Amino acid sequence: MANTDVAEQVLDALGGKDNVKANDICMTRLRILTEKPGLIDLNKLRSIRGVLGTVRRGSNGVEIVFGPGSINEVSDDIVRLTGIEPSYSAFRDSSSAPEDSISVQINGHAPIPKAVRAAVAAKKPLASSHMGSPSSDEDDDASDMEELASLLEATGSADSPRLLVVNGPNINMLGVREPKIYGRKTYADLVRLCRSAAQEAGFSECRCFQSNHEGDLVDVIQAAYGEFDGIVINPAAYTHTSVALLDALKSVALPTIEVHISKVDEREDFRQISYVRAACFETIVGMGLEGYRKAIKDMAAHLREHRGAEKG
Numbered sequence: 538m539a540n541t542d543v544a545e546q547v548l549d550a551l552g553g554k555d556n557v558k559a560n561d562i563c564m565t566r567l568r569i570l571t572e573k574p575g576l577i578d579l580n581k582l583r584s585i586r587g588v589l590g591t592v593r594r595g596s597n598g599v600e601i602v603f604g605p606g607s608i609n610e611v612s613d614d615i616v617r618l619t620g621i622e623p624s625y626s627a628f629r630d631s632s633s634a635p636e637d638s639i640s641v642q643i644n645g646h647a648p649i650p651k652a653v654r655a656a657v658a659a660k661k662p663l664a665s666s667h668m669g670s671p672s673s674d675e676d677d678d679a680s681d682m683e684e685l686a687s688l689l690e691a692t693g694s695a696d697s698p699r700l701l702v703v704n705g706p707n708i709n710m711l712g713v714r715e716p717k718i719y720g721r722k723t724y725a726d727l728v729r730l731c732r733s734a735a736q737e738a739g740f741s742e743c744r745c746f747q748s749n750h751e752g753d754l755v756d757v758i759q760a761a762y763g764e765f766d767g768i769v770i771n772p773a774a775y776t777h778t779s780v781a782l783l784d785a786l787k788s789v790a791l792p793t794i795e796v797h798i799s800k801v802d803e804r805e806d807f808r809q810i811s812y813v814r815a816a817c818f819e820t821i822v823g824m825g826l827e828g829y830r831k832a833i834k835d836m837a838a839h840l841r842e843h844r845g846a847e848k849g
């Protein structure tokens with residue numbers, strides 16, 4: 538079945554394209570916010586080929602879990618058919634994210650809650666106490682979570698590492714900004730590249746975050762503690778000024794790779810200092826956006842070695 542057919546069926550099960558308010562994707566999930574949640578037909582969604590399951594999100598959203606490989610094309614088709622670009626910010630609203638998700642504070646990408654991942658990793662059934670006191674909504678959530686847990690177990694993704702990609706100021710202006718230095722590709726292209734590289738490298742999740750504000754970047758790094766296994770960071774101009782970012786990276790002590798799109802080492806003197814470098818085990822410069830792909834591959838290899846060393 539062509540992915541366009543899948544996207545059309547998804548939209549049909551969501552009550553039509555006019556019912557879609559916002560969309561976003563992560564590694565294996567398509568996130569949708571709807572105008573009228575009552576129009577979502579979960580059974581219809583679950584019967585679509587390639588859909589592994591669904592998880593309700595807040596009062597008006599749903600996550601549709603796809604098998605590895607198909608999600609990017611389906612998402613592109615959804616974007617084309619609805620005319621709505623993927624958006625992180627639409628998912629910031631707390632009503633669309635579970636309370637135990639620390640990433641809600643960051644960019645609305647709620648990860649699989651720790652309780653679920655811990656239960657899956659420990660091969661324990663999920664106790665309903667993980668989900669709070671029972672109510673019909675929470676019962677639904679509990680069974681969605683159980684379903685997700687078994688999907689994770691079935692696909693082996695419960696154990697796979699999770700990657701955070703952080704970009705600093707003006708990286709959102711890629712494509713417009715000094716194209717001779719940074720190229721013509723946009724930030725959206727960069728996010729797509731990172732997601733597909735991360736999927737190929739075996740990460741179960743790739744969260745991409747960009748901010749022009751130093752404090753936001755500190756917050757996202759702090760919130761990565763216990764939630765992500767590695768960080769790929771291009772702090773952009775804050776590379777050369779920010780002790781706060783260095784301290785944040787040192788605080789969480791996650792394996793980190795520094796990336797720069799341009800050849801910073803051949804540019805102005807003030808770009809020769811990198812504060813964050815002291816917290817990174819590798820630095821990649823001058824490879825354009827492909828530098829992120831290399832960073833993601835290298836991070837995966839590093840984590841494999843590290844885990845191998847822990848086990849052996």
Ligand code: DQA
Nearest residue numbers: 771773774797798799801808
């Ligand atoms: C950059 C290099 C920095 O010096 C600059 O301030 C940026 C981007 C790079 O990716 O090449 O914004 O980090």
